[in-house]
C-alpha cells in the first residue's frame with residue numbers, strides 16, 4: 027500500500043510502498059479515504075513520545091482518518107465490513123498511522139461510525155481537533171455567560187472551541203487577524219475578535235473587560251510558566267493550555283486555576299461530534315485538500331507555518 031512515513035525520528039516524510047497491516051483479534055482494517063492532518067503528526071515523527079513508548083520504523087505518519095471497514099479481525103462484534111468509520115489510527119509501536127491506504131483500529135479504541143451525510147473530508151478533520159476542543163470546553167466548565175478568550179482560535183482546535191463554547195452560551199473572544207477569517211469566527215459564534223498580530227491581546231481584552239474575564243483557552247503558548255495572557259483573568263479565573271504552558275502551582279499562588287490538557291478521545295465522544303457536525307451545530311472548514319503524493323511537500327510547508335487552516339489528505 028502507499029503511505030507517507032519517516033525512516034527515523036526527525037527524518038523528512040517520504041512516500042513509500044509498505045505492506046498493508048492486518049486486523050488482529052479485536053481489530054478492524056480500514057480502507058482510508060481521507061486522512062486529517064494535525065500538528066501532533068510531525069511532533070510524533072520528531073520523537074514527542076520517544077522514551078515513553080516503543081516506535082517502529084519506517085513509521086507511517088498521522089492519526090486522524092475516515093474510511094470504510096475492509097475486514098474485521100477475530101472476535102470483533104461492534105463493526106461490520108462496509109461501514110463508514112472515522113477516528114484516530116496512530117499506532118507508533120507498530121509503525122502505523124493514517125497517512126496510508128490502510129490502517130487498523132481496536133474496536134474499543136477511538137473509532138466510530140458516522141452518518142452517511144457527513145463528507146469523509148469533514149470526518150477526517152474532526153477527531154483530534156474537535157475532541158480536544160470539546161474536552162477544553164468541558165474541563166473549564168464553560169456555561170451561559172462565561173467570558174472566554176480563545177488564543178489560536180483560527181486553527182483546527184480553535185474553530186471547534188469557538189463553536190462549542192458559543193453553543194453553551196459563552197461570550198467568546200477569539201484571536202484572529204482582521205479580514206475573512208475574523209468574519210468567519212464571528213459567524214461561528216465569536217462575539218469579539220482580537221488581532222493577535224498587533225501584540226496587544228491583553229490590553230485589547232482588558233479594554234472591553236476591565237474587571238477581567240473567566241477563562242483563557244491557550245492553544246499557542248508553548249513555554250511552561252510563560253503565560254502573559256493570565257493577565258486578562260479575574261481572580262479565580264481558569265487558564266488552560268494544550269501545550270503544557272500552565273504552571274498550576276505558580277498560578278494558584280496568584281489565585282488562578284491552571285491546567286494542561288492531555289486530550290483523550292473516546293468512541294462516545296466521536297459519535298457525539300459526528301452527530302453535531304451532521305446536524306450543522308459543528309462546522310468544519312477544510313482549507314486544503316492534498317493528494318498523498320503531495321503530502322510530504324505540504325507537511326514541510328505546514329511545519330514552517332506557511333500554510334493556514336485545516337489540511338486533509340485525500341487517498
Ligand SMILES: NC(=O)c1ccc[n+]([C@@H]2O[C@H](COP(=O)([O-])OP(=O)(O)OC[C@H]3O[C@@H](n4cnc5c(N)ncnc54)[C@H](OP(=O)(O)O)[C@@H]3O)[C@@H](O)[C@H]2O)c1
Nearest residue numbers: 065158178180181182183184201222245268287288289334
Ligand atoms: N495536548 C493535547 O492533547 C493537544 C491536542 C490537540 C492539539 N494540541 C496542540 O494545540 C495546538 C493547536 O492545535 P491546532 O490543531 O488547532 O493547530 P493549528 O491548526 O496549527 O492552529 C494554530 C492556530 O494558531 C494561530 N496562531 C499562531 N500564532 C498565534 C499567536 N501568536 N496568537 C494567536 N494565534 C496564533 C495560527 O494562525 P496562522 O495559521 O495564521 O499562523 C493557527 O490558526 C498545537 O500546537 C497542537 O499540537 C495539543
